Amino acid sequence: MDPNSFTSTYLRNTFSCVPISSEVLEQTLILMSDTARYMNAVNIERYTILEMDVFVRTTSSDGVNDIDDQNASITTLLNLLEKVKLDDITSSIEQCAICLEEFCNESKLEIVRTKCMHVFHEHCIARWLKRCYITHQLYSCPLCRSQIQ
Structure with a gap:
């Protein structure tokens, strides 16, 4: 060329x-x-x-700092999400939209709600946010794509 x-x-x-x-x-x-x-x-x-x-x-040659930055970013975002109890969820929401597992009282999984009122298991939305970080996309709701910040 x-x-x-x-x-x-x-x-x-x-x-x-x-x-x-x-x-x-x-x-x-x-x-x-x-x-x-x-x-x-x-x-x-x-x-x-x-x-x-x-x-x-x-990708950088120093993966340690990238992983630390990623974990810090995701932890910060997770702290911004509202933790909810199963009783606080409307009856029309029966399952996590990411893993499709039903929300139930016996489960020890944390449930969080985004500003756009979508509800997920905390570890499921954390995996989604990690994917956003890795692919350099905006942190967004996996359902409606509204920005999470």
């Missing part, structure tokens, strides 16, 4: 916000360029526009 071409400059600018080293960025751009050339070569329908979806996932 010609480093001075419009495409190369455009891709460099597009991916400059991704926290990766310049060496990794260069290798990624080369792979993308090779893939684009291959897509064009096998384009038997002769489409004028070809699309390529690129997903970039970065």
